[in-house]
Amino acid sequence: MTRMRLIFLATLAVAIAAAGWAARGWFEDAQRLSAERATREAIDAAMERESEIAAQVEAALADLEANERIIDRGIIREIEKPVYRRMCLEPDAIRLLNHAAAGTVPEPADPDDALPDDAAQAD
Incomplete structure (x- = not known):
């Protein structure tokens, strides 16, 4: 029994x-x-409020007339590339270009750069 x-x-x-x-x-x-329902109700209320505001803005925009004139002017842009600056050229190349523009013959900077005698008479 127990x-x-x-x-x-x-x-x-x-x-x-x-x-x-x-x-x-x-x-x-x-x-x-209950938390999910409260969240859904808050979202629905916010969406309804924002829809009303959007409808008011659309109505206001529909009443406006276009009073602006758009003047389209061609814009010419010059892109600055490093080729046009002296960044890419070495100082010796700039010196040679300057002498070529002036029509003078440059003197070699050091004797190792000098041309051999027979190379200068190739003409």
Whole structure:
């Protein structure tokens, strides 16, 4: 008899624990659902408010007339590239270009750059 009573009490305790577990799950689900509904209502209210504002702006824009004249002028842009500056050329190349523009013959900077005698008479 005591053994039967013990089994009954253990079964009752397990049933109470399971019922408590299920009730806690239902409670948490109800909280999540109410939070989700509140969020959805806030979003819907904001969208309705913004739709009304957008409708007012569209109505105001429809009443406006175009009173601006657009003058399209061609714009010429000169792109500055490093080729046009002295960044790419070495100082010796600039010196040679200056002598070529002046029509003079440059003197070699150091003797290693001098041309051999037979190369100068190739004409």
